[in-house]
Amino acid sequence: xxxxxxxxxxxxxxxxxxxxxxxxxxxxxxxxxxxxxxxxxxxxxxxxxxxxxxxxxxxxxxxxxxxxxxxxxxxxxxxxxxxxxxxxxxxxxxxxxxxxxxxxxxxxxxxxxxxxxxxxxxxxxxxxxxxxxxxxxxxxxxxxxxxxxxxxxxxxxxxxxxxxxxxxxxxxxxxxxxxxxxxxxxxxxxxxxxxxxxxxxxxxxxxxxxxxxxxxxxxxxxxxxxxxxxxxxxxxxxxxxxxxxxxxxxxxxxxxxxxxxxxxxxxxxxxxxxxxxxxx
Amino acid sequence: xxxxxxxxxxxxxxxxxxxxxxxxxxxxxxxxxxxxxxxxxxxxxxxxxxxxxxxxxxxxxxxxxxxxxxxxxxxxxxxxxxxxxxxxxxxxxxxxxxxxxxxxxxxxxxxxxxxxxxxxxxxxxxxxxxxxxxxxxxxxxxxxxxxxxxxxxxxxxxxxxxxxxxxx
Numbered sequence: 001x002x003x004x005x006x007x008x009x010x011x012x013x014x015x016x017x018x019x020x021x022x023x024x025x026x027x028x029x030x031x032x033x034x035x036x037x038x039x040x041x042x043x044x045x046x047x048x049x050x051x052x053x054x055x056x057x058x059x060x061x062x063x064x065x066x067x068x069x070x071x072x073x074x075x076x077x078x079x080x081x082x083x084x085x086x087x088x089x090x091x092x093x094x095x096x097x098x099x100x101x102x103x104x105x106x107x108x109x110x111x112x113x114x115x116x117x118x119x120x121x122x123x124x125x126x127x128x129x130x131x132x133x134x135x136x137x138x139x140x141x142x143x144x145x146x147x148x149x150x151x152x153x154x155x156x157x158x159x160x161x162x163x164x165x166x167x168x169x170x171x172x173x174x175x176x177x178x179x180x181x182x183x184x185x186x187x188x189x190x191x192x193x194x195x196x197x198x199x200x201x202x203x204x205x206x207x208x209x210x211x212x213x214x215x216x217x218x219x220x221x222x223x224x225x226x227x228x229x230x231x232x233x234x235x236x237x238x239x240x241x242x243x244x245x246x247x248x249x250x251x252x253x254x255x256x257x258x259x260x261x262x263x264x265x266x267x268x269x270x271x272x273x274x275x276x277x278x279x280x
Numbered sequence: 281x282x283x284x285x286x287x288x289x290x291x292x293x294x295x296x297x298x299x300x301x302x303x304x305x306x307x308x309x310x311x312x313x314x315x316x317x318x319x320x321x322x323x324x325x326x327x328x329x330x331x332x333x334x335x336x337x338x339x340x341x342x343x344x345x346x347x348x349x350x351x352x353x354x355x356x357x358x359x360x361x362x363x364x365x366x367x368x369x370x371x372x373x374x375x376x377x378x379x380x381x382x383x384x385x386x387x388x389x390x391x392x393x394x395x396x397x398x399x400x401x402x403x404x405x406x407x408x409x410x411x412x413x414x415x416x417x418x419x420x421x422x423x424x425x426x427x428x429x430x431x432x433x434x435x436x437x438x439x440x441x442x443x444x445x446x447x448x
C-alpha cells in the first residue's frame with residue numbers, strides 16, 4: 001500500500017510530464033523574451049557557434065543547421081517549444097491524450113531540447129539535461145504498447161536518473177573541501193550569478209550554521225537513494241526535503257527551472273519505489 | 281515476438297544510458313561518451329561540486345576612437361547587478377548570464393601566454409569578440425578591447441585577461 005497511488009507507469013508519466021512541461025513553458029517564454037541573445041549580434045549568435053568544435057557538423061548537415069539556426073527559424077523553434085509543451089502539459093493534466101499524439105508531441109519537444117543542446121552548451125544547465133532524460137523516456141514510453149515492459153522501463157529510467165543525480169551530486173560535494181569545511185554555501189551565495197547578498201552575509205556571519213547546512217545537503221543528496229529502498233515514510237520525507245531544497249534554490253540562487261525539471265521526476269521515483277516493493 | 285524484442289531494446293538502451301551516466305560522472309573519458317554527452321543523452325550531475333564557484337566574474341569592454349582616446353570600461357550586460365526579485369519564477373536573463381559565465385570559465389587562460397594564437401581561436405574567445413564588436417556604439421569607435429576580471433568577496437578584483445584591440 002503506498003501513500004500516493006502512483007502504481008502504474010501511465011499515471012507516473014502523465015504526472016512527470018504535467019510538471020516538466022510547466023518548466024519548459026516558462027523557459028521557452030524566457031527565451032522568446034530574450035530572443036536577441038540568439039540573433040545575429042547576440043551573444044549566442046550562430047555565425048560564430050557554427051565553427052565551434054563541439055557542433056562542427058558534416059558537410060551534408062551544415063546547410064540544414066544554418067537554416068535552422070538562422071534567427072527567424074530559431075525563433076520559430078522557440079515558439080514551437082512553447083506551444084508543444086503547453087499542449088502536452090494540458091493533455092496530460094486533463095488526462096485526455098491519445099498515445100500517438102502524446103508520442104509525437106514528446107518527440108517534437110525532445111527534438112527542440114536536443115536542438116538547443118546541439119546549437120551550444122553555453123547557457124544550458126542541469127534542468128535542461130534532466131528535461132532531455134525525461135523526454136527521451138517519454139517519447140519511447142508512448143511508442144511502446146500498453147502494459148509493456150518497455151513502458152515500465154521508461155518510467156524506471158526517469159526515476160533512476162533522478163536518484164543518480166542526487167547521489168552523484170552528494171558524493172561530489174563530499175569530495176570537495178569547501179563543502180566539508182562548510183565554506184561552500186557562503187561562497188556560492190556571495191556571487192551575483194547564484195547568490196543573494198543577504199544570504200552570503202548570513203552564511204559568512206554564521207559559520208557553524210553554514211557548516212551544518214553544507215553537511216545537511218551532502219547527507220540529503222547522498223542518502224536520496226533511500227527513497228527507493230526505504231519505507232513510505234522515508235520516501236516522502238526525502239521528497240519533501242527535495243521539494244523544499246529546490247524551492248529554496250529558486251529563491252536564493254535563481255534556479256527556478258530546477259524546481260520543475262527535478263520535481264517532475266518525483267512521480268517516477270515514487271513509481272520506482274512501488275515497483276521495487278512489488279518485485280520483492 | 282516483436283513486442284519482446286522492443287521491450288529488450290528499450291531495457292538495453294536505458295541500461296546502457298544509465299551505465300554511461302555513471303561512467304561519465306566518474307570522470308572516465310571516451311569518444312563514445314563525448315558523443316553521447318554532446319548530444320545531451322549522458323548528463324553530468326556534479327552541481328557546484330567538488331569545487332564550487334565562489335568568485336564573481338565580469339566581462340568589461342571599451343572602445344578606442346580615431347584620435348586615440350578611449351571610453352571608460354563598461355560591464356557587459358549588467359553582470360555586476362543582482363538578480364531581479366522575481367527571478368525565482370521569471371528569469372529571462374538566465375541563459376545570458378549563464379552563457380557569459382560559461383564563456384569566461386571556458387577560456388583556456390594558461391594558453392594566453394604560451395600559445396596566444398590558439399587562445400584567440402577558441403570558440404569562447406571568438407564568441408566574445410564577435411558579440412562585443414556588434415554592440416551598439418558611436419560611429420567614432422575604431423577599435424574595441426575586452427577585459428575579464430575575477431572578484432572574490434571584498435578582496436580587490438584581479439585581471440584574468442585583457443585582450444588586444446580589435447578593429448571594428
